[in-house]
Each structure stands twice: as C-alpha cells, then as structure tokens.
Amino acid sequence: MVEAVKRRGKQLALVGDHGSVVCxxxxxxxxxxxxxxxxxxxxxxxxxxxxLSGGGAFQMSDxxxxxxxxxFGSEAELEAVRWGRLGVDALSVTPGKLMAGLRSSRRAVxxxxxxxxxxxxxxxIYADESLYRARVHxxxxxxxxxxxxxxxxVRALGRVLAEAIDAGGSSLRDYVMxxxxxxxxxxxxxxxxxxxxxxxxxxSVLEQGLVAQRTTVWCPACQPLSPEER
DNA sequence: CACGACCCCTGGATGC
DNA sequence: TGCATCCAGGGGTCGT
Numbered sequence: 001m002v003e004a005v006k007r008r009g010k011q012l013a014l015v016g017d018h019g020s021v022v023c024x025x026x027x028x029x030x031x032x033x034x035x036x037x038x039x040x041x042x043x044x045x046x047x048x049x050x051x052l053s054g055g056g057a058f059q060m061s062d063x064x065x066x067x068x069x070x071x072f073g074s075e076a077e078l079e080a081v082r083w084g085r086l087g088v089d090a091l092s093v094t095p096g097k098l099m100a101g102l103r104s105s106r107r108a109v110x111x112x113x114x115x116x117x118x119x120x121x122x123x124x125i126y127a128d129e130s131l132y133r134a135r136v137h138x139x140x141x142x143x144x145x146x147x148x149x150x151x152x153x154v155r156a157l158g159r160v161l162a163e164a165i166d167a168g169g170s171s172l173r174d175y176v177m178x179x180x181x182x183x184x185x186x187x188x189x190x191x192x193x194x195x196x197x198x199x200x201x202x203x204s205v206l207e208q209g210l211v212a213q214r215t216t217v218w219c220p221a222c223q224p225l226s227p228e229e230r
Numbered sequence: 231c232a233c234g235a236c237c238c239c240t241g242g243a244t245g246c
Numbered sequence: 247t248g249c250a251t252c253c254a255g256g257g258g259t260c261g262t
Binding site: 027029045063064065066104105106107111115212213 | 232233234235236238239240241
C-alpha cells in the first residue's frame with residue numbers, strides 16, 4: 001500500500017505502509033501512469049511496471065533515460081542518501097533562504113539556480129524565465145545580488161512556476177502531462193527558445209549563449225551586467 | 231571545498 | 247523518401 005506521496009524539487013517519493021520508500025525522478029522525458037493492468041499499454045520505454053493487487057498496474061516510462069528509481073528502507077534513509085542534499089524547495093523559497101544560498105558563491109547566478117542543492121526544482125527553462133522577469137542577468141555572480149534583486153528573483157520564480165504548473169508545464173518535443181495532453185506553458189515563454197527575437201518588454205534582440213553548460217537566453221538591455229562581471 | 235567540464239541517452243528537427 | 251547529423255536536457259562523476 002502506498003500511504004503517502006511526497007515531493008521535493010523534481011523528485012517524488014512513494015511511501016509504503018511498512019515505511020519503505022520508492023523515490024522517482026522523471027528526468028526530462030519520464031512519465032508515470034496507472035490504470036487497469038489490461039488497459040495500460042506497456043510501451044518500449046516502460047522501465048518499471050508494478051502489478052497491483054486487484055488488477056491494477058503502475059508504471060514509469062522514460063524514453064531518454066534521464067530519470068531514475070531508488071528504493072529505501074525508510075524515509076530517514078531517503079533523507080540521508082538523497083533528499084538531505086537538496087536545497088529549499090522552489091515553491092517555498094524565501095528571499096532570506098535564497099540570499100543565504102547565493103551569498104557565498106561566486107558562480108553565475110543561473111548556475112546556482114540550477115544547482116538543486118541551492119534551490120530544488122528549478123530547471124533550465126524556468127531559470128531563464130525567472131531571471132528575465134526579475135531583470136537579473138544570468139551571468140551575474142551569485143554573491144553580487146542585492147536584497148532587492150533576490151526578492152525580485154523569488155517573486156519571479158514563484159510566479160513562473162505557478163503559471164507553468166497551471167498551464168500544465170512546457171511541452172517541447174515529446175513531454176506530455178499525466179493526461180497525455182501537451183502542456184501550454186511553452187506558449188508563455190518570454191525568453192526560452194526566443195534567442196535572436198525581440199524582447200517583449202523593450203524590443204532589444206534577445207541574446208543566446210551557454211551558461212552552466214545550458215542554453216541560455218536573456219535580454220541585454222533589461223538584464224544588464226556590470227562592467228566588472230563581463 | 232567549490233566549481234566547471236563531460237557524459238549518459240533518445241527522438242525530433244534539420245540538412246543532404 | 248530516407249539517411250546522417252545535430253541538438254536538447256538533469257544530474258552524477260570526475261578533473262581542476
């Protein structure tokens with residue numbers, strides 16, 4: 001029996017009634033589905049399939065194999081081995097907590113945002129969208145952000161994530177929601193995927209580059225970089 | 231310790 | 247039409 005389903009950042013945990021825990025990470029292209037065993041198509045990318053008592057089934061599909069499954073004997077073990085290393089969840093981060101995670105780091109602020117040990121749950125798309133809305137250049141040194149900028153970033157993160165969740169996520173290539181429908185948030189992207197196009201705020205040409213090994217798009221006018229950070 | 235670079239993998243997009 | 251090639255991404259691991 002699954003007694004509880006928990007989440008931290010991008011990871012899920014199914015807690016069994018004997019205390020054991022199955023932790024799932026869907027990676028980029030993973031999905032889970034459940035239903036009657038005979039109705040649940042076991043496609044070629046299904047790597048995990050549980051047959052439940054009563055004829056039901058639960059499975060995880062992961063075409064690009066960036067996801068993972070880990071089994072622990074207890075929630076304490078999950079915490080010790082995996083979740084204890086995660087930073088504060090992106091949906092409950094506060095300016096104070098984010099400030100604490102950024103102030104000691106001389107990395108690019110985007111690299112820090114993508115570091116799950118600083119904030120858990122922010123991926124490439126939402127990092128770019130949040131930095132743009134907060135008017136913070138992705139290559140600003142993490143420790144150089146002042147309180148006001150961190151506050152803007154926290155507010156932007158909250159709004160971006162809330163809107164994305166509301167829209168069912170961003171469907172690029174093959175991602176779909178649990179229902180099988182495509183998400184709609186990709187239609188609301190203001191910078192991601194728009195390199196070379198006009199900034200929706202000021203009309204400047206959006207720049208695209210590589211930050212922290214990830215494609216990054218920003219507005220050079222709305223998200224200025226100080227000369228010493230260039 | 232902190233951080234950057236690289237790699238895993240697949241399918242969609244693009245080029246020929 | 248069909249093939250080869252490029253590219254995207256999260257995060258573990260290794261190197262600096």
